[in-house]
Structure formats: structure tokens, C-alpha cells
Amino acid sequence: MPLLHAGLVNDTIWLIAAIAIFGILFRPWGLSEVIWAVAGAALLVLGSLVSWHEAWSAVRKGTDVYLFLAGMMLLSELARAEGLFDWLAAHAVRGARGSPERLFALIYLVGIGVTAFLSNDATAVVLTPAVYAATRHARTEPLPYLLICAFIANAASFLLPIANPANLVVYASHLPTLGAWLRAFSLPALAAIVATYVALRVTQRAALDRPFTTHVLVPRLTRGAALAACGIALTAIALLWASATGRQLGLPTFTAGVLTVCVAVLLDRRRPWHLVRNVSWGVLPLVAGLFVLVAGLERTGLLAALGTALQQLAARSGQLAILVAGGAIAVACNVMNNLPVALIAGSMDAAHEAASLRHALLIGVDLGPNLSVTGSLATILWLVALRREKVHIDARTFLKLGALVMPPALLLALAATMLGHP
DSSP states (O other): OOOOOHHHHHHHHHHHHHHHHHHHHHOGGGOOHHHHHHHHHHHHHHTTSSOHHHHHHHHHHTHHHHHHHHHHHHHHHHHHHTTHHHHHHHHHHHHHTTOHHHHHHHHHHHHHHHHHHHOHHHIIIIIHHHHHHHHHHTTSOOHHHHHHHHHHHHHTTTSSGGGOHHHHHHHGGGOOOHHHHHHHHHHHHHHHHHHHHHHHHHHTGGGGOSOOOOOOOOOOOOHHHHHHHHHHHHHHHHHHHHHHTTOOSHHHHHHHHHHHHHHHHHHHTOOSHHHHHTSOTTHHHHHHHHHHHHHHHHHTTHHHHHHHHHHHHHHHOHHHHHHHHHHHHHHHHHHHOHHHHHHHHHHHHTTOOOHHHHHHHHHHHHHGGGGSTTSOHHHHHHHHHHHHTTOOOOHHHHHHHHHHHHHHHHHHHHHHHHHHOO
């Protein structure tokens, strides 16, 4: 293949990456996000814009993320199939005793727990339909409670390292231990969670002014559901231990997910294929394709330039750098989706040593997507779950709400980070 001018090569990489990301976000012609990501990666390799060695190296970087996602998806699907989240949502309605404010708070707390210990994607995929079913049985307007599932999935996603796959992407093999994570992110996460709750509660107050029935049928907690709950609890303990000791999280998560599913299948004496078939396995090649696309962007010199700019900004004003870095990354997530931005932020991390900047980048990656429906994979999955229930919320409506909810939470979280790095 004839050699191309460096500028033309960079422009071609940019064009392929832009088309791929546009396809992932908006799915032209109904084509899956996976097709766009894999096709973009393939074009970079086949066009000799990224070598086979570089592409394979980029794909291998995501091994821990793939294992983490696979394990969490297996656990989430088992919990969904066995009705664990339907049971939790029904108990939340009963516990609210007809008070919309109390139900709002209870579902918010459940959302925090699911996000922290099962990841934000699980909150979007399995908690959303359970909340919809429970609120419909209670004969109350479901939208305010469904919005909780979308916003808390991102707001609580840096409470623990395991709460968002993007956390693993940003830090790659340098994920902080649990103790270091809690010292760095407990206060910013608390600020984001409280600010998001207040903003949602105020904006939805008109829809929460009528009591509802408490005569909701609570589904029986099956043996499979109880086993799923035990598997989730044991997985959370294992992950917290792995995080506390500085180990990678992918293999423990995958092992726990496989073992829990195997035990459930053996106890119920049923075939595992139906359960496995319903897992969204396409997420794995989607993430792998994104790793290759970011490897292409690295070749253009973009990431090195961004890292240098942040270094220079930090040298002049560390506090201002925190705000600028977090804000810029948060906005970028809504243009490109937070997973490719997390990959870019992870690559930029190696270019400088300021811990405060790394923290700001992660907060922007996790919290920024609360602005728009295209901001994160979790929000896209939430929209898919709503469509299955015949509930529609358009991008403009979500953007108007996100513009009220996300900025205060982001600013408070970044301010809390600045307090920890005076």
C-alpha cells in the first residue's frame, strides 16, 4: 500500500473514528453499536493505519474489563431471570406506605446499592423494568422513579471501583486499592449522590404530589433469586477484597458469575442456554473495537497533546486544572460517549502524575453522562429498557433535565476533590 502523507493518515484516522462513534451513538439504519465499533477498528487495521500488532495489543489491554463485564452480566441476568429485583422493587413500594416521597427515597437507595455493588449497567438493565412493574402495580406515574435508574447509575458510579466498567478503563492496570479509592472518592461521590437526589426531587415534585396504593403483589423469593442474592453478596465481598489488596477485578468477577450460574443451573436442573443467550455479549466486541479506535487516535498525537496541555495547566494552577479537566471530559462524554472518553482519559493518565487530575478525569467520565442520553452505555441501555416497556423519553427532554441535574453535581464533586488536594 503506498505511503500516505502523515497529515492525510491522521485525517483518515479521525474520519474513521468519528464515523464509528457516530454510528455507535445513533445506530444509523438500525445497525448495532457492535457493528460500527468493530467495522471502524477493522478499517484502521485493513487500511494499515494501525498495525495488527498494535490492534492486538490494544484489544489485550481490555482483558480485565471483558472479564469484569462478563461476570457482572451473568450475575445480573440471573438476578433478573429469577425476579430478585422485582422482589426488591415490590418491597420498596410496600415500605413507602403510599408516600411518593418515601418511595422516591427508597428506590434511590436501592439504585445506589445496585450501582455500587453490581455496576451502573446493571442498574439500567435490571432495576429499570423492576421499578416500572412495581410503580404500575401501585397505579402511580412511573417516570420520576424511572429517571432515578438513569441518573443514579452514573452519579453513584465512582462510589466503589466496581461500580462502573469505565473506572477500570481509566485506571487500567493502576487501579487504586480500595482504601486509596475511598479516601479519594468518598466525599466527591457523596456530594454527587446528594446533589443529584436534590435536583431530581425538586424537578419531579409536581409528579410526586399524589399518594398511591400499597396493595402490591410481592413476588415470592424463589430459591434461584435467593441464590442470585447470595452470589451477588459474595461477589461484592470478593471484589472489595481484591480491590483492598490491589488485585485486578476482572477474574474474580468472572469466576463468581460463572460459579453462581452453574450452581443455580444444577440446583434447578435446567439448561443454561436460555440464561446465557439473554446476556448482551455484544458489549464485549464493542469495547474491544473502542480500544482499537483509541489506539488509532493515539497515533495521531492527540492524546500526547492533551496530556501536555493538562500538565501545563496543572503547573500554572492545580485547582483550576481540576475544574477544567473534569468539566472538559464531562462535556466530551456527551459528544463521544463515556467509554471511548474513558479510554482516552486512561491514555492521558500516563502522561502526568498529578493524582488530583486523574481523580477529576474519572469524575468527569462517570458523572458527565448525566447530561444527555448519549453520554454513557448505561443510559443507552436504560433507554432500551424503557422502549421494551413502551415508555418513551426523547433526547431533548432528557437534555433539559440533565442540564439541571448534572452541572451542580459535577461542580460539587470536583470541589470536594479540590478540598482533598489543596
